[in-house]
Amino acid sequence: MPRIGVFVCQCGNNIAATVDTKKVAEEMGKLPGVVYTCDYKFMCSSPGQEMLKQAIKENKLDGLIVSACSPHMHEKTFRKAAEAAGLNPYQCEITNIREQCSWVHHDKTKAAGTVKSIDLTRMTIQRLKKNQPLNKIKIPVKKKAVVIGGGIAGIQAALDIAEGGREVILVEKEPSIGGNMARLSETFPTMDCSQCILTPKMVEAELNERITLYTYSEVEKVDGYIGNFTVTVRRKAKYVDEERCTGCGECIEKCPFKVESAFELGLSKRKVIYTPFPQSVPNVPVIDAPNCTKIQKDKCGACAIVCGPKCIDFKMEDKLETVEAGAIVVATGYQNMPNERFGEYGYGRIKDVISGMQFERLASSSGPTGGEIRRPSDGKVPQSVVFIQCVGSRDEKKGVSYCSKICCMYTAKHTKLYSHKVHGGQSYVFYMDIRSGGKRYEEFVRGAIEHDGAMYLRGRVSRVYEKDGKIMVQGADTLSGSQVEIEADMVVLATAVVSRDGADTLAQRLGIGYDKYKFYNEYHPKLKPVETVTAGIYLAGTCMGPMDIPESVAQGSAAASKVLALFSADEMAREPITSVVNRTTCNACWDCLTACPYTAIEREAIKDRQGNVVRWVAKVNDGVCQGCGVCVAACRSKSIDLKGYTDEQVFAAINAF
Amino acid sequence: MKIPYYPGCTLNTVAKQFDTSARESASSVGFEMKELAQWNCCGATFPLTPDNVIGLTAPAKVLSNASKEGDTLTTLCAVCYNVLKRTNKVIRDNREKRNVINGFIEEEYDGSVNILHYLEVLRDKVGFDKVKASVxxxxxxxxxxxxxxxxxxxxxxxxxxxxxxxxxxxxxxxxxxxxxxxxxxxxxxxxxxxxxxxxxxxxxxxxxxxxxxxxxxxxxxxxxxxxxxxxxxxxxxxxxxxxxxxxxxxxxxxxxxxxxxxxxxxxxxxxxxxxxxxxxxxxxxxxxx
Amino acid sequence: MKIRLGNEDIQSASVRRLERITGEDVKRCYQCGNCSGGCPVSYAMEIPPTKVMRFLQLGNIEEVQNANSMWLCVGCLQCYSRCPQGVSVAAILEGMRQETLRKGESRTEVKEVPFPFLKKAPQQAIVCGFRKFVG
Structure with a gap:
C-alpha cells in the first residue's frame, strides 16, 4: 500500500477565497493510500517547505501531492524539497487548484471551487500511484560553440564566449565579417562612425586565438542535440589560399574585369577578385567564380601571375567541414525588403530614387562617393532630398504589418548627415508616427528638426514620378489636411527590415521555430528572449525581428552568457520527461519519425548473434527529445510512452474523475 | 479561333470605330470575334458596396448569356471589362450572392466564364510575337x-x-x-x-x-x-x-x-x-x- | 473648430450602418494620408479622403454628408490600391452617396444635363452618371 501525503495550499486568499482547503484535505484523507493530509497558508514559503519535509520523514511518505498553483510556478520548488527529504523528486506531483480552479470560480460559498479541487486532487492521487521514480538525464557537454552569422550580434557573441575561455567557430556567408553594420556611415544617436567602432571588434575577433573564422561559408547540416551538435559547414572555394595570402592586394589591382558591387548595393563596381570593402576581415580576397574568365573560359589569370606568395588556385573546390559543438548561436541578421515591390515610388526606373542603405553608402567616407552626397544619375549634389518612411513597413497589403523600428531613427540621422554635408540643402521626411523610444533618441529626432532643419511631414507618399527632369513626390500632409507635391533631386526610401532569404531553410536545419515573416522565435518573448525551443540553440540580433545596434549587441552578449553557463559544467542534467519505445511491439512504421518535430527519433537495428539485422525499431534520443508526446499520439501500435505521462498514469487519472 | 465578344453600348454607337477596327484586326492575327447573340448594358459601373447586389444583375445577365456561347468572353471597353470581370468573380466566389443574383435573372450561372480583355487575347492567346510578325x-x-x-x-x-x-x-x-x-x-x-x-x-x-x-x-x-x-x-x-x-x-x-x-x-x-x-x-x- | 465627443459619437449608429452597407471597417484607417496624397480629385474636395475617414471614426457622418467629396469621387480606386490597410475610401463614399440617392435626393437632375452632352457622350458616361448622381 502506498503512503501518500496531500498538502493543500491556501495561497493566502488566492485559493482559500473560493476553495475550502481544509475540507479538501479532509476528504483526501479518506482515500486509500493517503496517510497524511494538511492545509497551509503558503506551501511555497520556507516554513511550508519545512513542514513538507518533516511530514515526509515522520510519516514515511513514498509520494506526495501539493494542491496549489500551476506546476510552472513551484513544481521545481516542491520536487527539490521532496528530494531533500530523501524521496525521488518525480514522486512529487502538483495539482493546479489556483489557475485552473480558484481563479476561474467566483462562487464565494466555495461550493464549486471545493468540489472541483477535490476532483482534481483525487485524480492526481490515482495518477501518482502509477508513477515510476525517474532520474535526471546526464548529458556530456562539448565546450565549443558555433556562431552563425558574423554581423555585430554574432561578433559580440563570439568575443564574449571566447572571453569566457571557450572556443568559437564564427561562420559567415560573405567573404568578410561585419554584416550590415559595416555598410553604415554614422550611427544614431551618438553619430560615431560605424566602421570606427565596428572594425576594432572585427580585428579582435580575427586575432582572438579562441575564435576561428569560417568566412565565405554556410551551415549545411546540423545533427545532434544540446551539448553534442555536429555542424556541417560548406566552406565555399575562395580560390585564394587563406593561410598564405598576405593581403597585399596586388591581385585586385591587376584584375581587368569589373562587376557591380553587392556590398555597395550597385552604386559602384568592384573587381572580379575582391574583398567586399577595404577593412575586410580577413583581408583575403576571393574570386567571384561565375564572373571570372579564367575559371569559366580559362582565359586571363592575371591575378595568379602577380601574386607573390603564389596562393591563387583556380582549381580550388568547396570543402565540407564538420564541427563538434556544444551550443549554437544563430545571428544571421536581416535584409531590406526589395524596393522593386513599390512601383508607385519608381525604384529601379527613376535612378535617383534610392534605398536608405544606399544613402548610408553615399554618406560613408569609404563609400563610392567618398562620403559626399551625390546622386547616382549624374553625380550632382542634390539640393532637396525627400525621405519616405514606412516603405513596406506597417503596410499589411503590400509589405509587412510590423514596424521596422529602426527607420525613424536612421532617417533622422540621414537628414542630419545631409544637412552637415550639403549646406543649404533641404530635407523633407514623410512619416506616419515617429517612434523614438530609446535613450537620447527623442532628443536626436528633435535635433534633426530644430537644429538641422529637416521638414517633417506627417503623411504617406502616394507616388513618385518624373517631370521635366525633376522627381515629383506626391503625398499628403495630414496635419494641414492637404495634398503636397515636392520637387526633389533625390528620394530615399526607408524600406522594411525583413528576414534573410533562406532564413526558413536554416531554421528547418536547426529545428527552431519562426513566424510568418520568417523571423526566428524566441522561447519566451519576455523571460527567455535568446533561447529557442531547441535546447542548446540560442538567438541574437535581427534574425529575431527588427532591432538596432545596441539591442543586437546586448543580445549577442546575452546569448554568449547562456552558452558559457551551459559550458560551466562537464555534464548537464535535464528533465527525464522523454519518450521511450517498447522494442518488442514496435513495428517500424516510422510514423513517429515523421511526426517528431525535434528529429529525436532514430532507426535502431536489432541484430542476431551473427550480427545480421533481423528487424528495425524506433529509438528515442534522450538528448534531443523534448517530451512533447507527438510520437505517442502518432504511434499506431501503442509502443511509445512518455515518461512521467504514461498511458497508465493518464488513464488512472481519468478513471478517478 | 472564335472568341465570343461583348461590344457594350458605347462601342455600338459613339465608339463604333473602336469596334470595327478591333474586328478587322482580329482577323488579321487569326481569330474571330463572335458577337454575343443577345446582350444588354453592363451597367457601366461596378457597385463598390457589397450591399448593392441589384447592380450586379445586368452584368450577370451578360455573363450568363456568354456562358451559353463558350467558356471565354472578350471585350474592348475598359469599363465593361472591369464590371464583367468583377461581377464574375463575385458570382464565382460568393455562393450567397450567386443565389440571389441567379434568382433575379432567372438563370443558373456559376461564374465559369473566363473574361479576357482584347489586350489579353493578343498577349496570351495570339502572342505579341505573332502580332509583331503580322505587322x-x-x-x-x-x-x-x-x-x-x-x-x-x-x-x-x-x-x-x-x-x-x-x-x-x-x-x-x-x-x-x-x-x-x-x-x-x-x-x-x-x-x-x-x-x-x-x-x-x-x-x-x-x-x-x-x-x-x-x-x-x-x-x-x-x-x-x-x-x-x-x-x-x-x-x-x-x-x-x-x-x-x-x-x-x-x-x-x-x-x-x-x-x-x-x-x-x-x-x-x-x-x-x-x-x-x-x-x-x-x-x-x-x-x- | 471644436469637437465635443461622447460615447454616442464613437459608437455612432449611422457609421455602423455605413460600415454594414460598405463592408468596410473605419477603425482600420490609421490616418497615414496615402489616399489624400494619391486621390486625383482630393484637391477639389471640401473634405479630402483621409479626413473623411477621420470624421467617420469620430462619428461625425453629417460633416461628410454635407461636403462635396462623395460627389467628386469617381471610384478610380487609387486610394484603395495604395492603402496599406486595404481600406476603400471609394466604397465608403459610394455607400454615403447610395444612402442619399436612396432617399431620393439627386445631385444632378436629368433635365440639367445639357443636350449636346447626352447626344455626344459615350453611353457608359450617361448610364454611370445617372446611377451615381440621380436619385
Whole structure:
C-alpha cells in the first residue's frame, strides 16, 4: 500500500477565497493510500517547505501531492524539497487548484471551487500511484560553440564566449565579417562612425586565438542535440589560399574585369577578385567564380601571375567541414525588403530614387562617393532630398504589418548627415508616427528638426514620378489636411527590415521555430528572449525581428552568457520527461519519425548473434527529445510512452474523475 | 479561333470605330470575334458596396448569356471589362450572392466564364510575337503614350491584367507594332470619368494632366483603351491648349486603330474621321500614309 | 473648430450602418494620408479622403454628408490600391452617396444635363452618371 501525503495550499486568499482547503484535505484523507493530509497558508514559503519535509520523514511518505498553483510556478520548488527529504523528486506531483480552479470560480460559498479541487486532487492521487521514480538525464557537454552569422550580434557573441575561455567557430556567408553594420556611415544617436567602432571588434575577433573564422561559408547540416551538435559547414572555394595570402592586394589591382558591387548595393563596381570593402576581415580576397574568365573560359589569370606568395588556385573546390559543438548561436541578421515591390515610388526606373542603405553608402567616407552626397544619375549634389518612411513597413497589403523600428531613427540621422554635408540643402521626411523610444533618441529626432532643419511631414507618399527632369513626390500632409507635391533631386526610401532569404531553410536545419515573416522565435518573448525551443540553440540580433545596434549587441552578449553557463559544467542534467519505445511491439512504421518535430527519433537495428539485422525499431534520443508526446499520439501500435505521462498514469487519472 | 465578344453600348454607337477596327484586326492575327447573340448594358459601373447586389444583375445577365456561347468572353471597353470581370468573380466566389443574383435573372450561372480583355487575347492567346510578325505598316518613329486609365488595372486582385503600378502590357503591344512607347507620369491616373456629366472643370484638369504629362514626355500620339477616356481627352484637349502653357494638341486614338493601322488595313476603314483629333498629318510626317 | 465627443459619437449608429452597407471597417484607417496624397480629385474636395475617414471614426457622418467629396469621387480606386490597410475610401463614399440617392435626393437632375452632352457622350458616361448622381 502506498503512503501518500496531500498538502493543500491556501495561497493566502488566492485559493482559500473560493476553495475550502481544509475540507479538501479532509476528504483526501479518506482515500486509500493517503496517510497524511494538511492545509497551509503558503506551501511555497520556507516554513511550508519545512513542514513538507518533516511530514515526509515522520510519516514515511513514498509520494506526495501539493494542491496549489500551476506546476510552472513551484513544481521545481516542491520536487527539490521532496528530494531533500530523501524521496525521488518525480514522486512529487502538483495539482493546479489556483489557475485552473480558484481563479476561474467566483462562487464565494466555495461550493464549486471545493468540489472541483477535490476532483482534481483525487485524480492526481490515482495518477501518482502509477508513477515510476525517474532520474535526471546526464548529458556530456562539448565546450565549443558555433556562431552563425558574423554581423555585430554574432561578433559580440563570439568575443564574449571566447572571453569566457571557450572556443568559437564564427561562420559567415560573405567573404568578410561585419554584416550590415559595416555598410553604415554614422550611427544614431551618438553619430560615431560605424566602421570606427565596428572594425576594432572585427580585428579582435580575427586575432582572438579562441575564435576561428569560417568566412565565405554556410551551415549545411546540423545533427545532434544540446551539448553534442555536429555542424556541417560548406566552406565555399575562395580560390585564394587563406593561410598564405598576405593581403597585399596586388591581385585586385591587376584584375581587368569589373562587376557591380553587392556590398555597395550597385552604386559602384568592384573587381572580379575582391574583398567586399577595404577593412575586410580577413583581408583575403576571393574570386567571384561565375564572373571570372579564367575559371569559366580559362582565359586571363592575371591575378595568379602577380601574386607573390603564389596562393591563387583556380582549381580550388568547396570543402565540407564538420564541427563538434556544444551550443549554437544563430545571428544571421536581416535584409531590406526589395524596393522593386513599390512601383508607385519608381525604384529601379527613376535612378535617383534610392534605398536608405544606399544613402548610408553615399554618406560613408569609404563609400563610392567618398562620403559626399551625390546622386547616382549624374553625380550632382542634390539640393532637396525627400525621405519616405514606412516603405513596406506597417503596410499589411503590400509589405509587412510590423514596424521596422529602426527607420525613424536612421532617417533622422540621414537628414542630419545631409544637412552637415550639403549646406543649404533641404530635407523633407514623410512619416506616419515617429517612434523614438530609446535613450537620447527623442532628443536626436528633435535635433534633426530644430537644429538641422529637416521638414517633417506627417503623411504617406502616394507616388513618385518624373517631370521635366525633376522627381515629383506626391503625398499628403495630414496635419494641414492637404495634398503636397515636392520637387526633389533625390528620394530615399526607408524600406522594411525583413528576414534573410533562406532564413526558413536554416531554421528547418536547426529545428527552431519562426513566424510568418520568417523571423526566428524566441522561447519566451519576455523571460527567455535568446533561447529557442531547441535546447542548446540560442538567438541574437535581427534574425529575431527588427532591432538596432545596441539591442543586437546586448543580445549577442546575452546569448554568449547562456552558452558559457551551459559550458560551466562537464555534464548537464535535464528533465527525464522523454519518450521511450517498447522494442518488442514496435513495428517500424516510422510514423513517429515523421511526426517528431525535434528529429529525436532514430532507426535502431536489432541484430542476431551473427550480427545480421533481423528487424528495425524506433529509438528515442534522450538528448534531443523534448517530451512533447507527438510520437505517442502518432504511434499506431501503442509502443511509445512518455515518461512521467504514461498511458497508465493518464488513464488512472481519468478513471478517478 | 472564335472568341465570343461583348461590344457594350458605347462601342455600338459613339465608339463604333473602336469596334470595327478591333474586328478587322482580329482577323488579321487569326481569330474571330463572335458577337454575343443577345446582350444588354453592363451597367457601366461596378457597385463598390457589397450591399448593392441589384447592380450586379445586368452584368450577370451578360455573363450568363456568354456562358451559353463558350467558356471565354472578350471585350474592348475598359469599363465593361472591369464590371464583367468583377461581377464574375463575385458570382464565382460568393455562393450567397450567386443565389440571389441567379434568382433575379432567372438563370443558373456559376461564374465559369473566363473574361479576357482584347489586350489579353493578343498577349496570351495570339502572342505579341505573332502580332509583331503580322505587322505590315510599322508605326516606326511614332512616340506613343499608352494611357491605361483606371478600369483596366484596378483593383489589382480582381483584375490582375498586369502589375497595378508598373504595367507593361500596353507598351509591349505598341512596341510590337513598331511604335516607341513613352513613359509618362499620369498613365494610370484618372481622366475624370463620368464627372463629364456635371463637372467639366475637374475633367479638364485631370485629362489635362494626363495629356500634358504624356506630351511633356515626348508623346506625339495618345492611345486609349476606354471610350470615356477617349471622350474626355478629346473634349478637354482644345481647352487645355487654349489655357496656354504651350500645350499643343496631339491625336488621340483607340489602341485597336493603332493595331489596324500597323496590321496594314485600309486607313479609310479605321474610322479615324470619327475621332475628333486628326491623325493624318502625323502619319504623313512619319511616312506611314 | 471644436469637437465635443461622447460615447454616442464613437459608437455612432449611422457609421455602423455605413460600415454594414460598405463592408468596410473605419477603425482600420490609421490616418497615414496615402489616399489624400494619391486621390486625383482630393484637391477639389471640401473634405479630402483621409479626413473623411477621420470624421467617420469620430462619428461625425453629417460633416461628410454635407461636403462635396462623395460627389467628386469617381471610384478610380487609387486610394484603395495604395492603402496599406486595404481600406476603400471609394466604397465608403459610394455607400454615403447610395444612402442619399436612396432617399431620393439627386445631385444632378436629368433635365440639367445639357443636350449636346447626352447626344455626344459615350453611353457608359450617361448610364454611370445617372446611377451615381440621380436619385
Amino acid at each position: 505590315k505598316r510599322p508605326l516606326k518613329g511614332i512616340k506613343a503614350a499608352t494611357y491605361y486609365g483606371c478600369m483596366l488595372l484596378r483593383p489589382f486582385e480582381d483584375i490582375g491584367i498586369d502589375k497595378a503600378e508598373r504595367p507593361t502590357i500596353f507598351e509591349d503591344l505598341l512596341a510590337a507594332l513598331g511604335a516607341e512607347p513613352v513613359e509618362f507620369a499620369n498613365k494610370i491616373e484618372c481622366c475624370g470619368a463620368h464627372l463629364a456629366m456635371n463637372n467639366e472643370e475637374v475633367v479638364t484638369t485631370l485629362s489635362g494632366k494626363v495629356m500634358t504629362s504624356a506630351v511633356g514626355a515626348g508623346a506625339e500620339l495618345i492611345v486609349t483603351t476606354c471610350p470615356l477616356c477617349q471622350f474626355n481627352l478629346e473634349k478637354s484637349q482644345p481647352k487645355v491648349a487654349e489655357a496656354g502653357s504651350g500645350y499643343s494638341p496631339v491625336p488621340v486614338i483607340y489602341f485597336t486603330q493603332a493595331l489596324g493601322l500597323a496590321l496594314g488595313q485600309d486607313i479609310a476603314t479605321l474610322g479615324f474621321e470619327k475621332n475628333s483629333s486628326d491623325i493624318m498629318p502625323l502619319l504623313k510626317k512619319k511616312g506611314i500614309a
